[in-house]
Amino acid sequence: MKLIKLCLIVSCFVFSINISAEQIEAADAYDQKVKQEETLSDGQVMDQLILNIESIELKIKTNFDDLSSIEGDKRSLMGVKILEFDKDITREMDSALSQWIKIKEQGGQLDKYTLSLHRHLNRRNKQLNQIFKFVQSTIDKLIKKSSSVQLNDRFVVEQDINKSRLILSDILLNYQGIIEAKAALGVDYKHDKRVLADLLLNVSGESSSRLKLVSAQIDNKKNEISSSSEEGKKNLEIGLNALIEKRNGITDGLSLAVTLMEKHDLDTTKLSQLLITSSGTINQQIFDKAVIMGLVAQWQDEFEKWLMLNASSFIVTSVIIVLILLIFRLISVLAGKLFIRGLDSSKVGISKLLREFFVVSVRRIVMFIGVLIALSQTGVELGPLLAGLGVLGFVVGFALQGVLSNFASGMMILIYRPYDVGDVVEIAGVKGTVKEMSMVSTTLLSFSNERLVVPNNNIWGNLIRNITSETTRRVDLVFKISFDADIEQIEKIFIEEVNKVTSVLSRPEPIIELHKQHETHLEFIVRPWVETSDYWSTYWGLIKSIQLRMNKEGVPKLNPYEFLKPLISKV
Numbered sequence: 001m002k003l004i005k006l007c008l009i010v011s012c013f014v015f016s017i018n019i020s021a022e023q024i025e026a027a028d029a030y031d032q033k034v035k036q037e038e039t040l041s042d043g044q045v046m047d048q049l050i051l052n053i054e055s056i057e058l059k060i061k062t063n064f065d066d067l068s069s070i071e072g073d074k075r076s077l078m079g080v081k082i083l084e085f086d087k088d089i090t091r092e093m094d095s096a097l098s099q100w101i102k103i104k105e106q107g108g109q110l111d112k113y114t115l116s117l118h119r120h121l122n123r124r125n126k127q128l129n130q131i132f133k134f135v136q137s138t139i140d141k142l143i144k145k146s147s148s149v150q151l152n153d154r155f156v157v158e159q160d161i162n163k164s165r166l167i168l169s170d171i172l173l174n175y176q177g178i179i180e181a182k183a184a185l186g187v188d189y190k191h192d193k194r195v196l197a198d199l200l201l202n203v204s205g206e207s208s209s210r211l212k213l214v215s216a217q218i219d220n221k222k223n224e225i226s227s228s229s230e231e232g233k234k235n236l237e238i239g240l241n242a243l244i245e246k247r248n249g250i251t252d253g254l255s256l257a258v259t260l261m262e263k264h265d266l267d268t269t270k271l272s273q274l275l276i277t278s279s280g281t282i283n284q285q286i287f288d289k290a291v292i293m294g295l296v297a298q299w300q301d302e303f304e305k306w307l308m309l310n311a312s313s314f315i316v317t318s319v320i321i322v323l324i325l326l327i328f329r330l331i332s333v334l335a336g337k338l339f340i341r342g343l344d345s346s347k348v349g350i351s352k353l354l355r356e357f358f359v360v361s362v363r364r365i366v367m368f369i370g371v372l373i374a375l376s377q378t379g380v381e382l383g384p385l386l387a388g389l390g391v392l393g394f395v396v397g398f399a400l401q402g403v404l405s406n407f408a409s410g411m412m413i414l415i416y417r418p419y420d421v422g423d424v425v426e427i428a429g430v431k432g433t434v435k436e437m438s439m440v441s442t443t444l445l446s447f448s449n450e451r452l453v454v455p456n457n458n459i460w461g462n463l464i465r466n467i468t469s470e471t472t473r474r475v476d477l478v479f480k481i482s483f484d485a486d487i488e489q490i491e492k493i494f495i496e497e498v499n500k501v502t503s504v505l506s507r508p509e510p511i512i513e514l515h516k517q518h519e520t521h522l523e524f525i526v527r528p529w530v531e532t533s534d535y536w537s538t539y540w541g542l543i544k545s546i547q548l549r550m551n552k553e554g555v556p557k558l559n560p561y562e563f564l565k566p567l568i569s570k571v
Helices: 002-015 021-038 042-067 073-105 111-146 151-185 190-227 230-263 269-279 289-346 352-376 382-399 401-416 487-500 532-552 560-570
Strands: 424-427 430-437 441-445 451-455 464-466 472-474 477-481 511-517 522-527 529-531
Touching: 042 073, 042 111, 073 111, 073 151, 111 151, 111 190, 151 190, 151 230, 190 230, 289 352, 401 430, 401 441, 424 441, 430 451, 472 532, 477 487, 477 532, 487 511, 487 522, 487 532, 529 532
Parallel strands: none
Antiparallel strands: 424 430, 424 464, 430 441, 441 451, 472 529, 477 522, 511 522
């Protein structure tokens, strides 16, 4: 557990964001330092920064020399101090490099400072190597320790290991910073580049091996969880969480290594493929052709292996599924025919659309049962599936309230049959012939041959006028006659012209009467009964024949001026 304490202390130092008293004092010291530098020349500031770097280097060296001779908590505290000094020297080196660039821009002498910074960068490279080895050894000890700790503590240990891996990532970034600093100074950095490349290759190789191993362990643990009882799942899930935490730490470090390797033109194709397949981590190389082709080849190999192992069982299962679906297809057709036969024998009066709706529903229910049975052959658990379909149905129903309202109205229309296909109706303020009916809408063809689609929700609950639902209809004609006309002559004309029309029914008898007496004219009504199909021909024919007969016999016409008399008299 001492090693765990070490990582905890280190992580607290590296990742703490709380402002402590020491940090406040350091900020005050930095402010004083800035004020002091403002009064010094650029060369004096540079000399002071180099002295600070040398002082910190000496402290790191002294602590490392003492590190091998101490153990326990003192060793942990010593490690924290070394990391603190490493941060300090990084800050001082960055300041010195910025000051060097400032002197260069002002045309000052740089040889002395370049040589000094080059020497200190080399020393820092060696110190980083020492720190890297120290943290790496700590991680190795923690990994060995994690196998012996209790299951509940394993997740905490993996978190400590991941925090230590983040420190390694910071060290790798510092290595890269040294190379970039030397490039800015214009000194040779080929050796440093080779060292970092070797280090990256070692880190990436080790990390990729660990990632493959932990990914396989995660898959095995998931299989154990799926096949275990509820009581045993708890401990297995704790172990799974620890493995996932371990994988996250490895992938974070490997992702950084891949990024740095790309800067040094190192091949990262396989590492990128591993990151994508193992943890879903995607970097910019997902757009690389080699990475894509490698992933496709890998997936193809895995599919071929799966096919070799499961081909026989897969073929047998596929044949069984096809047979089940074919059998239930035949059963659905047979069930539909039996349902139609039952409706015919019962002589229940239902609309054609409702009849088709019931038949299709019966067939689909049978096929749905067949699909569920077929899915059960593949190992799918039907209980959770049905529960999920129930929840999905609730969500879809809530989202499609308007559609379901139309559906419910369509059901009421089909059940009560206020109209059917072919009827001439007036619904929702429009007239036309019913061409199509569905569960959500009714399609009309207007008298001017326009297609009108009316939602069922706008129909049910409002006035529905079915013009052709009955076999007979009454033709209502109104004639306005002048006061000067002979009433008996007019009645004779109406009776004779009505009796001439063969489509007029004798029962009920036609109604021909003087209906009203207005101030300007008399109003006669002529109301014969006809078959519904003869309505319009009779309507137009009677109007024409009666008007021609009245013109022929000289019946006085109604003068339009007569309508204006009451209005003129009031003026």
